[in-house]
Amino acid sequence: MISKSCQYAIRAAVFLASRADENLKMNVKIIAKEIDAPEAFTAKTLQILNKHSIITSLKGPHGGFFIEEHQLDAPILNIVNAIDGLQIFKSCGLGLKKCSETNPCPFHNDYKILRDAMLSTFEKTTIRILAHNLENGDPFLLAGR
Amino acid sequence: MISKSCQYAIRAAVFLASRADENLKMNVKIIAKEIDAPEAFTAKTLQILNKHSIITSLKGPHGGFFIEEHQLDAPILNIVNAIDGLQIFKSCGLGLKKCSETNPCPFHNDYKILRDAMLSTFEKTTIRILAHNLENGDPFLLAGR
């Protein structure tokens, strides 16, 4: 569905969001541990998110990664876009390049419904919502918490 | 979503189904060309489908691959199962092993709806239906046809 890197990225963003209270920055080591992802790889992922302004970073002592108030309402679709691109939401279910609305493959109509549902869910689910689910309410857990 | 191999496999099965009339067997070369997939790789894929009894094969002159009447009503979920396995329909959207109904991750509820919709579509869509779409009705096209 979405790549492993992208799952790490969403987990990282949601974790940061769940601790966005103060201007508390968190370093790669802590984040990687918390979301149960390889440290060096997480660093790369966080760099990409920062470059896309999905999270924010600051170098030096007491620096680290954090998420700002105005970044919380970004849909997780933005994260998918930053890491995997949006091709999944556009391409044919059977992998045919020439498949389109006017020239549909035999699976097109059924598949389009699924694809659009995915897009819609990723579009309306914001980082804030997932962070909120994590904190309050029944759904909990990120890594081994 | 599903792997490239799996897309090839569905295309191959649907193509065979669209020509299932007589006991006309088709060899790898023709099938690969028709579904626009690499020949050697298609051979492997067809072998897997045969081993799972999704299609049938016969060696020797005038042999080849074909699909029998009783095989037409298999859901394409069977193909996904044969090639990719069913993990996609079971695993967590954020890649968390410990995520479950009783211990849901923050994305669980929304994601589950998507996952279940996918499963349901792959379950109720049979090879016959796709082949029928290909032949009659508006949706057409497999490779460059």
Added chain:
DNA sequence: GCATATTCGGATAAACTAATCTTAAAAAAA
């Protein structure tokens, strides 16, 4: 039985994704 057309199966190679390592750059504090 022999030649031929085909699938089958294993080994190998290439391409892509995931993960690591190493050095540089930047910011803060001493």
Added chain:
DNA sequence: TTTTTTTAAGATTAGTTTATCCGAATATGC
């Protein structure tokens, strides 16, 4: 200004998926 703590960036390695190749097995027709 120097040291320390952190991210940034590039190069490298590992693993997985995709793709190819080749010899063996099997069925058909002569």
